[in-house]
Amino acid sequence: MLNKRTEQVLFAIVQSYIASHEPVGSRFVTKKYSFNLSPATIRNIMADLEELGFLIQPHTSAGRVPTDRGYRFYVDYLPEHMAAVEEKNFLTAYMTRLESLKEDLNGVIEGAAKTLSENSSYIGVSAPLKPEKTTLNRVELFSYKGRHIAVMLLTNEGIIKHKLIRMEQEVSPRTLRRISDYLNQEFAGYGIDDIRLRLVREMSKEKAFCDILITKAMEICREALTFPAGDIYMYGLPEFIGLPDFSDRIKEIARAIEDKHLMVRLLEKVCQEPGGASVLIGSENPVKEMRGLSMVLAPYGQGGRPAGTVGIIGPTRMDYNRAITMVEATARFITDFLSDGA
Amino acid sequence: MLNKRTEQVLFAIVQSYIASHEPVGSRFVTKKYSFNLSPATIRNIMADLEELGFLIQPHTSAGRVPTDRGYRFYVDYLPEHMAAVEEKNFLTAYMTRLESLKEDLNGVIEGAAKTLSENSSYIGVSAPLKPEKTTLNRVELFSYKGRHIAVMLLTNEGIIKHKLIRMEQEVSPRTLRRISDYLNQEFAGYGIDDIRLRLVREMSKEKAFCDILITKAMEICREALTFPAGDIYMYGLPEFIGLPDFSDRIKEIARAIEDKHLMVRLLEKVCQEPGGASVLIGSENPVKEMRGLSMVLAPYGQGGRPAGTVGIIGPTRMDYNRAITMVEATARFITDFLSDGA
DNA sequence: CTTTAGCACTCTAATACCGAGAGTGCTAAA
DNA sequence: TTTAGCACTCTCGGTATTAGAGTGCTAAAG
Structure with a gap:
């Protein structure tokens, strides 16, 4: 689409503009980069490049400035240069x-x-x-001031997350212990996301049996593994x-x-x-x-x-x-x- | 230091400047606030206030703008008005x-x-x-991938903190359990700051006996309770x-x-x-x-x-x-x- | 056909200038 | 002590001018 020389000129202009933040003129290009061409020739090339949408001039008598398209060219051209x-x-x-x-x-x-x-x-x-993308190392639940549960989640990637859940009713430390043991035994090493999915599935199954206690426990688990975006x-x-x-x-x-x-x-x-x-x-x-x-x-x-x-x-x-x-x-x-x- | 009327004028000027962000002139003051005084009088007062350092004019023919001192007056004067x-x-x-x-x-x-x-x-x-200013509800230590310890600190104010400590040598989960039990039994309800202090004291005592294991434990405790500024x-x-x-x-x-x-x-x-x-x-x-x-x-x-x-x-x-x-x-x-x- | 020199042209940025407007300080009277 | 009047000062917006930069075009050269 562009011939070699035109590409080089465009590249030089973008590079030079990035360095100086000033519109670059034809004379400058000939001086700084040795194309062995006169300013007039460069001007012709620049006019072409402008027509193709790679450059614009802020006003008639200023140099040229790259358009987004010009930058795009520069970036794609970059690796080779x-x-x-x-x-x-x-x-x-x-x-x-x-x-x-x-x-x-x-x-x-x-x-x-x-x-x-x-x-x-x-x-x-x-x-x-994202915690969801990590794998469970362990999770711990603690009862806190009766109606709260403190959760600490530790992932194999070295991320620790914590949260405080407010409950309707008190949950005994023993129950919490059992829930977290269950989670750790069952799910250590699994992806947090997967665990959440499986928990939801289990939940709906349990619900069918109307076992409120277990449903509750599942809910706690799910909550414990959910973190704000x-x-x-x-x-x-x-x-x-x-x-x-x-x-x-x-x-x-x-x-x-x-x-x-x-x-x-x-x-x-x-x-x-x-x-x-x-x-x-x-x-x-x-x-x-x-x-x-x-x-x-x-x-x-x-x-x-x-x-x-x-x-x-x-x-x-x-x-x-x-x-x-x-x-x-x-x-x-x-x-x-x-x-x-x- | 200032008589009542002068104070009122100053107050009015500051207030008006805060509202409009424009230098306020004598005429404006007489119009907006009804002091029953002519612009000339206000000008005299303003000149005084300028001499006292409460006002300045950005340039000769602008209105006045409060100085920091002017604002200070305003703020102190505020509660009554x-x-x-x-x-x-x-x-x-x-x-x-x-x-x-x-x-x-x-x-x-x-x-x-x-x-x-x-x-x-x-x-x-x-x-x-600051966690240091809070009181301990509980602290938990977990062994993580051998040479790390994960700490979770829960305070009575509802703050949870966590950190990961890198150790030289592995510390067994049992030891960690004992350390955290010790901390929780001994210090629950105490201020984190106080606990740290006491730990340091204990440490130096223990050091005297050269009991490396306990010293190590103390150090872990202290680390666990320290958080970045x-x-x-x-x-x-x-x-x-x-x-x-x-x-x-x-x-x-x-x-x-x-x-x-x-x-x-x-x-x-x-x-x-x-x-x-x-x-x-x-x-x-x-x-x-x-x-x-x-x-x-x-x-x-x-x-x-x-x-x-x-x-x-x-x-x-x-x-x-x-x-x-x-x-x-x-x-x-x-x-x-x-x-x-x- | 491509490149180049020359030159007229255009546009900006800097500078100076002018007039209007705002607000003052001062003086002299109330 | 307050006020009216007035001359004075300074900013701000607009206009004119100029220098400089860079272009586009044309016509000649390679």
Whole structure:
């Protein structure tokens, strides 16, 4: 579709714009990148690229700026053209920073979001491993002040969850003991999701026999294994709004980003998709408040299956190369950690 | 120091500025508030007030704007001059909104920050009840994958905490059982802080006898009862940066606010102070990045002693009256909840 | 046919200038 | 002590001007 030379010019323009945030003119391209072409030729090429929708000029006498489509080209073109050496150096430095997260078993995933933001000056996000996707190590139920039950759930992935359930009637510690023993003996090692399903099935069976006590117990079990829709971790908003990009739309954008619901859905969607980092550029974003932003997301896995997502949110003119490097490294890191770290 | 009339004028000016965010001129004061004085007289008074440091004019031909000192006067003057009726209505409406927090035992304090922000368009903060300040209901230790210990701590205030401790050597489930039984029998009902202290004392005693096993156990106990410095809850940043006030200093301010360390210290300080809401206005703020912001904070109590803080962060020209009403109501609400809710 | 030099053209950003409006401070009278 | 009157100051919005950057087009060169 584009000939080689045109591609190179487009690539150079996007790269240069990402670095400088200033519309890039024909003269600049000839100077900085040595195509051995005159500005006039470059201008012709740029005019073509504009016609094809890869570039626009903010106004007649400015240079050109990439469109979302331009960025898309850049990102797809990227893998073949990474400046490998420098990037490798950065990567190893970044990896050592990740290593320090291993200290805190519970904090790896939250820490990943933090690290991403700190190293990019964009926003780092991570969706924690959903308890439903994990396997039961043990669950404990305690009676608390008569009418409450304290639940502690421990998974084989090193996640601890707790909750307090308010009951209608008091349940004796002995009964609780028996319920949790039952759960642990029957279900240790199984996926939380599966257990919940089986419990529901059992429940409906028991109901047929009208055994209220057992039904109650089942209900407690089910409750004990249900947790509120996972939050996501997000760091770097203050840095981000300090970026010169959005001085106007700040409010709108800040709100979109803080809307965790949207975010959660987005991250979950990406979580399904296999492979490396996905890049969503500006208008490609399904959430319309986030046009003008780009996201680089990658799933991390647990036992071979994708289990959560980490990523970066930044302006469309973010440093994709760097971002992709970081996000992929982070996802790999968490995957490794989950499989052998704990 | 100021005569009655001067005070009234100052009060009127501050109030009016808070409402409109525009420098207020002499003519406006005579119109809006019926002092039966001519603009010229008001001008004289205003000139005096400026000399005394309560007002400044942004430039020669603008109206006056309160200084921090002006706000301080206003806040101190406020209690005697609340427009009681309207405020009462607001208060009852607000209280019902708070009521809905009772649903979720764990979320009251977090919810308080949310509610504060939602009802003020400023930033709501709350510092959770520190586990150290609570009393032990029970603690449980579980062996996890050999070299780890999972701890669950349940306090009489309804707080559950958990953590995972990495050990050098494996500790048998039986030993853990004995340790937790010991803790529960010996210390149930005691303050976590006290327990920690006593454990340290015991430890040094034991050390003298070189009993490694017991020392180890003590150490586990102590670890189990130690938790990372509490986070604080904070909501409303996106709304806040949308306010017209700080279009320039956004970055700086956003960073100051996100710096949880500073915040935690600040909140803890206020937590010590008895009585109703404390108001920190602009330059009164010990944290210099937060000059230009005001905070309204009030401690909530637990068993008679102050246990945490809730509050609002806003621009110096915030609606103090409303803010104080809300913060005090929220603090009272949490205090009540802790004493009888659970 | 492609590339290039030259040049006129367009648009922005910076600067200065002007006039209207707002609000003041001061003076002199009530 | 208060007030009316008035000159003064400063901001804000609009307009004009200019310098500079970068383009598109044309016509010549490779």
